Amino acid sequence: MVKAYLRYEPRLVFGVIVSVESNISYDSSGKHLLAGALDSVAVWDIKKGICSSSLSPSIGSSQSIAVTSIASSPSSSSSSSVSSGHADGSIRLWDLSRGTCEATLNGHKSAVTALRHNHLGSLLASGSKDCDIILWDVIAETGMFRLRGHRDQVTDLVFLDSAKKLVSCSKDKFVRVWDLEMQHCIQIVSGHHSEIWSLDVDPNERYLVTGSADPELRFYLIRKEAEDVDNSSKWELLKHYGEIRRQGKERIATVRFSKSGSLLACQEAGRTVEIFRVLDASIARSKAKRRVRRKKEKLVTQGVEKGNENTTTNAESVPEPDVLVSDVFKLLQVLRASKKICSIAFCPTITTKDAFGTLSLSLNNNILETYSIEEGKVEKKHTVELQGHRSDIRSVTLSSDNSLLLSTSHNAIKVWNPNTGVCIRTIESGYGLCCSFAPADRYALVGTKTGTLEIIDVGSGTRSEVIEAHSAAIRSIMPIPDENGSAGSSFVTGSADHDVKFWEYQIRRNPDTDSKQLTVKNVKTLKMNDDVLVISISPEGKYIAVALLDCTTSVQVFFLDSLKFFLSLYGHKLPVLCMDISSDGDLIVTGSADKNLKIWGLDFGDCHKSLFAHSDSVMDVKFVQNTHYMFSVGKDRLIKYWDADKFELLLTLEGHHAEVWCLTISTHGGFFITGSHDRSIRRWDRTDEPFFLEEEREKRLQEMFESDLETNENKYAPREELPEEGSVAVPGKKTQETITAMDMIIDALDTAEAELKRIDEYNADKRNGKAGQLHPNLLMRGLSPADYVLKAVSTVRTNDLEQTLLSLPYSDALKIISYLKGWVQNPDKVELVCKITTVLLQTHHSQLTTTPAARPVLTVLKDILHAKVKAYKDTIGFNLAAMDHLKELMSMRSDAPFRDAKSKLMEIRRELSKRSEKSIEGKRRKKKQKNSCANQSVPS
Missing domain, CATH: 2.130.10.10 (YVTN repeat-like/Quinoprotein amine dehydrogenase)
Structure with missing residues (x-):
């Protein structure tokens, strides 16, 4: 079986x-x-x-x-x-x-x-x-x-002129302006000396700013269509306005305007963001006048000092000032973050009255920060940091009842709920390389890179004690099981200082708080000849296995009670990085930097099998309790599930985006958890879905075959030349979905053609008096041949339809064209028929014009499609007009109770304004009369 x-x-x-x-x-x-x-x-x-x-x-x-x-x-x-x-x-x-x-x-x-x-x-x-x-x-x-048209990676895009124009920038040092109606590049802007990384336009579409590795920000004025220009610059949408020199030396990563257009943020590829205030036109004009006035005063002062009358005359003849880019953009603040900034975003709404805007940052240490930008200061408002580690996860372990998960990183320990992924506690610590729960799960032990052993109070979320356990990094912590196989009252640590130390738990009373605390005491030490990388203890507590950095000795097995040497497991070419012993104590598996897993018998130390497991170093391996199934993880980002009895690979699980450092398995193997360099913790659950080894093997072989085919196809495919300047191409690409859809349509066409032949034969037999009973085709599910093909075409996704039709052979394209006349009678399929007709005519135009059988069908389609499209266009226009009319009626009805009050209010306002104008005019007349009387009374 x-x-x-x-x-x-x-x-x-x-x-x-x-x-x-x-x-x-x-x-x-x-x-x-x-x-x-x-x-x-x-x-x-x-x-x-x-x-x-x-x-x-x-x-x-x-x-x-x-x-x-x-x-x-x-x-x-x-x-x-x-x-x-x-x-x-x-x-x-x-x-x-x-x-x-x-x-x-x-x-x-x-x-x-x-x-x-x-x-x-x-x-x-x-x-x-x-x-x-x-x-x-x-x-x-x-x-x-x-x-x-671009010759390198496109880095940013922005729409202009009500989405009629598109501006793009690239690492090829050029900015391109595209006319989307003509589908052509109408302007190429040069001048940058390095790669352009970002661009943006203000909400009023007056200015466009670009950011590169140059020390300046470049600004461009956006020309409106209504402006009068000469023929030479008719197609130039962007006009160079000026530059502003930046304070930072790093390249620009992102430039963004706020939604109101009053702020411009310039993020560097470092820790700083330069925030500029965008001044109003009137303020910028007055600023330009002040600048010119100061220039006049300076020229006058220089003329007076030198006694030069021409200088004074030149100062008086300074023309009307031009508003420069420095008059519009004023540096407001320089925001400095604690770590390197990855991205920025302005909030479209303003939360406080005094703030100009709200800016959010994402940092490369897994943190989100939000700042409120005000006049003269930038204040941090919110931070999201508790839900993740600042760096990669180096070790994970589950509590005895699988209700808590402990993870360590370079500066913190986090306690999680493994069922929901919610962070319960965050505790500051050293660089944790290994961890383990103490009995009863109230305390946890963490071994650090500096050699200290930290005792963590899980309930209160504090470090109760830090013990100088070793003089070098602690690589492994392993509890010693008791008679029942659960964690006992002692544990073992292995370190890079060549020592394996045995510890016992003790309870001591804190004199300050008069409370009991857990502490540990070193009872004995096993000296080794090299750095200890990992240790493992058999479930019955009989053996202890120690893996050393020295490849010649590899793994040494000792009796746990007497520490006498028992076995040496030699065979790996590089150091053993992980190992585990099965629940029955029969097998021990070792994973090494040589990418192999070796399964050994613990009774005689013989190697049962050597498996090439990963394409990079094997970082952790664990047996599922009470089985000989095991999981391994490696630097190749993969998780693999093995049968240690059959020496077979069962499953390969993908998901992590970087090296997987560690894993831990629940007590009964219902789930396991992995930690990775990508800072993610992933939980994998066992399902009730069975799978068979042969099926998985065939699936892996098929995937390898397809990947090899794709590699060879790309290898021997003709090398693509650089695209023609400003060329336009088909937007989609051939994918596995489009190939599957093409096969489905071809199968539907063949089935429909066979059904049509069967119907014709039945009709011919019926005319000759030989007709029997026509049984329906079960594959077509009661549909006619035309409807069956239409259903197959309709199931193709809209985005994949064009590529699917392009992949069809010409003979099958002719078959589809023959069905279009009947499909267009369906009111819901007019748009689909128009798309199919357009793609097939554009693709096979030359062949269709030389195929006599296709001309009558195309002639009929021409008249039918034009009439159908015009009819539905008129229907849509009529419906839109009706919706506008209904909207107007509803607004009139909703405003009816307030219309009278509104008209009365307007009359009162007009009356008050008339009275105020009369009173003001009367006051002016009285003032004039008073002034005239005063002038007459003055003697000549």
């Missing part, structure tokens, strides 16, 4: 506040801050400091692709629309209110680096490392066209 195993699947991801690769963005309401958290988008309520929701792909998805860019719709009508770009080039459209993914757009070949919505939220522009820009229709969930 074939043995079945139970599958493990991801359930929880916690510990990541914001990832370094992604930017941050506010939603249009300003209530939530959106931050990329590895493969999901975290929605943070900054004031409360909680994650209200997480936009992530479905649980159990095969791949976890990192989020690289986020953009929220600025329109209040579509405030729940959020777009996220990913490292594989895909873009996901999310509904923020429901937390669901509405569509996935595939078009880029590499990571998405820039996303920007237009002001209505109906269009989305995306830039990528593949140097292309794609314009997407968010409502139709499809790509419109691809713009090519």
